[in-house]
Amino acid sequence: MIKRLSISYSIPAYITIIIFLFISSCSEISKKNKQHEEKSTKTKPPIIKKPGSSFNDTIIINARSAVFYSPDSLQMKKIKVVNEKAIFDMLTHDCHYQMQNARIVIKKYWPQIHVVEASKARYLIFVKTDESKICIDLDNKNDICGLFLFDTKKNPVLVDMPNIDTELGFYFSK
Numbered sequence: 001m002i003k004r005l006s007i008s009y010s011i012p013a014y015i016t017i018i019i020f021l022f023i024s025s026c027s028e029i030s031k032k033n034k035q036h037e038e039k040s041t042k043t044k045p046p047i048i049k050k051p052g053s054s055f056n057d058t059i060i061i062n063a064r065s066a067v068f069y070s071p072d073s074l075q076m077k078k079i080k081v082v083n084e085k086a087i088f089d090m091l092t093h094d095c096h097y098q099m100q101n102a103r104i105v106i107k108k109y110w111p112q113i114h115v116v117e118a119s120k121a122r123y124l125i126f127v128k129t130d131e132s133k134i135c136i137d138l139d140n141k142n143d144i145c146g147l148f149l150f151d152t153k154k155n156p157v158l159v160d161m162p163n164i165d166t167e168l169g170f171y172f173s174k
Contacts, residue, residue, distance in 0.1 A: 059118050062127040064172070066106050067148040067156070068099055069118040069138050079144055095145035098161035102147055105164045110172065113149075124148065126156045 061067060071079060080088050106113055118124060124136045129152045136148070136156065147164070149171045150156040159167040 057121040058123040058125055059116065059121045060125045060127060061116055061150055061156075062152065063114050064112070064152060065114045065116050065148075065150045066102070066110075067116040067118055067124060067150060068102070068145070069121075069124070069141070069148070070095065070099070070145040072120050076144075091144055099145060099147070102161045102164040106168070109165075110168050113168075113172070124156075126150050128152050128154075 059067075076092075079091075083091070103115065106115060118138070122138055124138065126134045126136070126148075128134070134155055141158070147159050147161050148156045149159055149167065151172055154171070157171060159171070
């Protein structure tokens, strides 16, 4: 009988220990989730809108064109102020090399496309063959640089510069 009593007392002890471990592990998971949520909300960078252009000029485009846009020098200074140095350096580096590559591809494979540089203008007006006009306000484009392709029969499109090889073919061949 003594063995039965000791066994009956040890079973509830095991159950109590298991329940205690289960409850404490759940509370630890809850604490870790809260800490992770707090950390993720603190590390999210704020969304920064590109500062407006220093100019209000307009460029009119009425031919098959590739229109590169980039900030003017004063706008670039404003962009530098609102970004961390590493981010600003990355943005300017990416723009420089993407635009350089796109210019090389256009010159080599699509020399008939007119290249337009827009750095001291805020507005682009694209005039189609049917005389309709499409106005683009570059202040509304949050990228510091970009490339629009324009065929006078179609609406202009903002393209992905790293994929310029395929973008040119898709847009101008159709």
